[in-house]
Amino acid sequence: MKTNIIHCGDATETLASLPAEQFDTIVTSPPYFQQRNYDYHTQIGLEATPAEYIDRLVQVFREARRTLKQTGTLWLVLGDKYVKRQMLGMPWRAALALQDDGWMLRSDVIWHKPNAMPSPVKDRPTTDHEYVFLFSKSDNYYYDIDAIREPHVTFSEGSKMRGGRNHFFKRGSTPESGKNGGQANLHNGRWDQAFHPAGRNKRTVWTIPLSKFREAHFAVFPEPLVETCIKASSPPGGLVLDPFLGSGTTAVVARRLERNYVGIDCNADYCQMAERRLSAALPTLGMKRENTKSKK
Numbered sequence: 001m002k003t004n005i006i007h008c009g010d011a012t013e014t015l016a017s018l019p020a021e022q023f024d025t026i027v028t029s030p031p032y033f034q035q036r037n038y039d040y041h042t043q044i045g046l047e048a049t050p051a052e053y054i055d056r057l058v059q060v061f062r063e064a065r066r067t068l069k070q071t072g073t074l075w076l077v078l079g080d081k082y083v084k085r086q087m088l089g090m091p092w093r094a095a096l097a098l099q100d101d102g103w104m105l106r107s108d109v110i111w112h113k114p115n116a117m118p119s120p121v122k123d124r125p126t127t128d129h130e131y132v133f134l135f136s137k138s139d140n141y142y143y144d145i146d147a148i149r150e151p152h153v154t155f156s157e158g159s160k161m162r163g164g165r166n167h168f169f170k171r172g173s174t175p176e177s178g179k180n181g182g183q184a185n186l187h188n189g190r191w192d193q194a195f196h197p198a199g200r201n202k203r204t205v206w207t208i209p210l211s212k213f214r215e216a217h218f219a220v221f222p223e224p225l226v227e228t229c230i231k232a233s234s235p236p237g238g239l240v241l242d243p244f245l246g247s248g249t250t251a252v253v254a255r256r257l258e259r260n261y262v263g264i265d266c267n268a269d270y271c272q273m274a275e276r277r278l279s280a281a282l283p284t285l286g287m288k289r290e291n292t293k294s295k296k
């Protein structure tokens, strides 16, 4: 199978033409329900009802699951939608439908957008988050916890917290008395959370500003969001899929992190935009743009 390639075509159809068990991870954001016209006869997002929209997503991701390695994962980014003042709960509808279709749901992450658009609503809080769901294909999946650790909040090298500093680099030796005294598993668990020298385990609220890509008329992924997903779910040299590539953010970040990608998008203009973006980004990374463009 060719890698570092953009397939310009329908996601389900293109995925059906790819061999099974190729990808380490999928990082993607499908069109949101009734949000935008992407000008293609099989585009997703303009279905008449939430149920039809969810059915389409389930079909795409069923085909995508076939192309994932047994140890593979899916990071799915989705926002919600209001129709006639009613919040549709779209991210969770999708997550539960994918779970029913055989995916293992492992985490729901809140992507908090500190620079979200202000809104004129006066009878509910302004929405400034979307969901990032982590699914796995099987129980035994690749996940590099150390690659995405975050800084400790309570204890740091300079912490004045009594005893805190003494625990650095001393897994298994956390002194503890009282009712939990002597419970090694508990001590080690706490050490990982509070004193691990590389930071604490990544949390489920990620604060990442929205970013702009000048040419795109739709919301593009912020690079740090994609970076976290790729680092956790694909080893260096691994293979990343984005079946709704848009402006090509997943491809650019994958190459920067020395992973390979396959991108799919149905809109020819966006495929070209992603090609241009890659062509501009790769030389700055000391890489050549592979001439593997595919027209389907």
Ligand SMILES: C[S@@+](CC[C@H](N)C(=O)[O-])C[C@H]1O[C@@H](n2cnc3c(N)ncnc32)[C@H](O)[C@@H]1O
Binding pocket: 009, 010, 011, 012, 028, 029, 030, 031, 032, 038, 042, 043, 044, 045, 216, 218, 219, 220, 221, 243, 244, 245, 246, 247, 248, 249, 250, 264, 265, 266, 267, 270
């Ligand atoms: C929300 S945008 C993705 C943006 C992307 N994450 C980025 O960083 O630029 C969704 C994309 O899905 C594409 N799309 C819509 N229906 C599709 C389909 N049936 N098959 C493949 N791509 C589709 C649209 O053309 C659009 O580029």
